[in-house]
Structure formats: structure tokens, C-alpha cells
Amino acid sequence: MAKKDEALDEETLALIAWCTEVEGFLVAAGATIEHAQDHIEDEIEWFTDQYYDGLSPEQAAKATLAN
Numbered sequence: 768m769a770k771k772d773e774a775l776d777e778e779t780l781a782l783i784a785w786c787t788e789v790e791g792f793l794v795a796a797g798a799t800i801e802h803a804q805d806h807i808e809d810e811i812e813w814f815t816d817q818y819y820d821g822l823s824p825e826q827a828a829k830a831t832l833a834n
Contacts, residue, residue: 785818786811792828806831 775783786807793803807814810831817827 782815782818785824786814788824789814789827789831792825793832796828796832 790800790803790807793806794800798806813831814827817830822830
């Protein structure tokens with residue numbers, strides 16, 4: 768994670784916000800918050816690709832639950 772004195776750029780902040788929304792959909796589908804966060808962290812490259820491919824957080828959550 769960035770040091771306190773290092774500001775995150777807008778693109779990174781947008782990705783973090785998107786992942787937070789994905790987390791909400793995973794929790795709504797039955798995952799615990801901890802499991803959802805761990806899964807996103809473990810698969811961050813995949814989620815980043817989904818973000819840049821234009822998937823909505825709900826679409827990304829559905830895709831990860833289907834696998």
C-alpha cells in the first residue's frame with residue numbers, strides 16, 4: 768500500500784472504489800466480508816482486467832461466482 772504521504776492517482780482510486788462495489792455484490796451473494804476481500808486481493812490482476820474491460824462491479828461479481 769502507498770505510504771501516507773503518497774497520494775493515489777484518480778485511476779487507482781476509481782479501481783479501488785470499483786473493487787469495493789464488487790465486494791458488496793459478493794457479500795450479497797453470501798460471502799463474508801473477509802472472504803470477499805481475500806478473494807479480490809488474491810485475484811487482483813483478474814479483477815483489474817475486468818475493470819479495464821468495462822465490466823460493471825455486478826458483472827464482475829457474477830463472473831467470479833460462476834467460476
